[in-house]
Amino acid sequence: MPRASPERPSLTAALARSYAEHGLASRSVLLAVSGGADSTALLVGTARVRDTLALRVEVATVDHGLRPEAAEEVTSVVGLAARLGLTCHVRRLALQPGAGVEARAREARYATLEVLRQERGLDFVATGHTLDDQAETLLMRLSRGAALRGARGIHARAPTLIRPLLACSREDVLAFLATEEVGFVRDPMNADPSLFRTRVRLDVLPALNRAAGFSTVEHLATFARLASEDEALLAGLADAAWERLALDGGGLDAVGLRALEPPLSRRVLARLLVSAGARVDHATLERGRDVVARGGAMPLSDGFLLKATGGRVRCVGPGPQAPPAPLVLAGPGARGDFGAWRFQVAEGSAPPGVLALVLEEGTAWPLTVRSRKQGDRVRTRAGHRKVQDALVDARVPAEARDAQPVVVDARDVPLWLPGVVPRFVEPGAVACRHSLWAFPPASSERKTPPL
Numbered sequence: 001m002p003r004a005s006p007e008r009p010s011l012t013a014a015l016a017r018s019y020a021e022h023g024l025a026s027r028s029v030l031l032a033v034s035g036g037a038d039s040t041a042l043l044v045g046t047a048r049v050r051d052t053l054a055l056r057v058e059v060a061t062v063d064h065g066l067r068p069e070a071a072e073e074v075t076s077v078v079g080l081a082a083r084l085g086l087t088c089h090v091r092r093l094a095l096q097p098g099a100g101v102e103a104r105a106r107e108a109r110y111a112t113l114e115v116l117r118q119e120r121g122l123d124f125v126a127t128g129h130t131l132d133d134q135a136e137t138l139l140m141r142l143s144r145g146a147a148l149r150g151a152r153g154i155h156a157r158a159p160t161l162i163r164p165l166l167a168c169s170r171e172d173v174l175a176f177l178a179t180e181e182v183g184f185v186r187d188p189m190n191a192d193p194s195l196f197r198t199r200v201r202l203d204v205l206p207a208l209n210r211a212a213g214f215s216t217v218e219h220l221a222t223f224a225r226l227a228s229e230d231e232a233l234l235a236g237l238a239d240a241a242w243e244r245l246a247l248d249g250g251g252l253d254a255v256g257l258r259a260l261e262p263p264l265s266r267r268v269l270a271r272l273l274v275s276a277g278a279r280v281d282h283a284t285l286e287r288g289r290d291v292v293a294r295g296g297a298m299p300l301s302d303g304f305l306l307k308a309t310g311g312r313v314r315c316v317g318p319g320p321q322a323p324p325a326p327l328v329l330a331g332p333g334a335r336g337d338f339g340a341w342r343f344q345v346a347e348g349s350a351p352p353g354v355l356a357l358v359l360e361e362g363t364a365w366p367l368t369v370r371s372r373k374q375g376d377r378v379r380t381r382a383g384h385r386k387v388q389d390a391l392v393d394a395r396v397p398a399e400a401r402d403a404q405p406v407v408v409d410a411r412d413v414p415l416w417l418p419g420v421v422p423r424f425v426e427p428g429a430v431a432c433r434h435s436l437w438a439f440p441p442a443s444s445e446r447k448t449p450p451l
């Protein structure tokens, strides 16, 4: 299959360029290597360019404890790293198979790598994501209803994470490994047809390439990169419009909101609904823009109301909620409800969409989930803060504050406000320890508007 653009750099040249673009010359990186083709190419390619860039390189491989063959894969990564003269760290987790295992493994892996990065004093974790991963991600998100925000694809960089192979295709990776005569392992998950990603990789992309007559991955990945830049620009403009239109006493200036171009009015309106705690989707936003244009009111899900009256657009909550009955959690395994929230004391890292508090060894049981009390204070990253102030900062609407769970220990000391004061993850306590999982109510599941 010919490429869309023939003049592509070699894998090592692309890697060197990417490390230089990330400002990594004379810095340090922890390579995340599973032993699969992509991360093996990342390992060998980085070893080839490290001296030129004066890069300090270490390697990490994670055995999730889910497949017996993983032990052999770990051994092969350790052996390859040793042949390349690199230190390799092995981390073993003990995840349980079952629902959401892929996402749980990913979360535990990233957390483990980040802790190791900090322990070793390295600047970045690097993963082996490629142009093909980017193209697959884009197709998956678009087909599930993403708009520009979701079309940004895989980020090339997060504060301590980089993806230096993102400009290389899987074809480049396989050609490089063949030239270097280096073998790699094949993860059976990558061939599991029950996974949407596998079907996109093995069926959809090849069919698309055949239909186009050339490899489409570069075009798709370029779109994701440009979408990311466009989205950043629009998000900045929407923030500025929000500041301009926000009225004293709450709500937005209706005339100003009506005058915005649709991409901005959608984003500003979405922010209004999200900050009130309402749920947002494409259809709600379009109907909401109609209400803003005509004036009047529109009921939203979960008892919220969008009102465009008297020159002001507001999102009104469902009215004061009675404080739910307290929930006592006696110890590991305990579970129960606090209003619309569900809690469970569990082992290991939480499934996606579930908030978690890692419980320290000396936790004073039982824990209780209750409403706020006068004088409650909670530990935040910035020190101790009044619970009331934390709720205001987090824009929890006044009428919803009594329904906000406050988790306290046996001495009635607040430990956590799920969704308001983020969890604390102590180094080394990432997986396989007890944590308290909080399943948020449906209305707060989608905080990020699908724009």
Ligand SMILES: Nc1ncnc2c1ncn2[C@@H]1O[C@H](COP(=O)(O)OP(=O)(O)OP(=O)(O)O)[C@@H](O)[C@H]1O
Pocket: 031, 032, 033, 034, 038, 039, 060, 061, 062, 063, 064, 102, 106, 109, 126, 127, 128, 129, 133
């Ligand atoms: N067991 C592992 N040990 C170390 N690194 C790993 C492991 N598994 C995956 N990685 C890293 O993550 C990258 C992506 O792997 P993969 O596509 O299999 O994961 P994924 O679960 O789809 O993750 P993502 O959501 O990040 O794409 C790999 O190239 C490698 O750098």
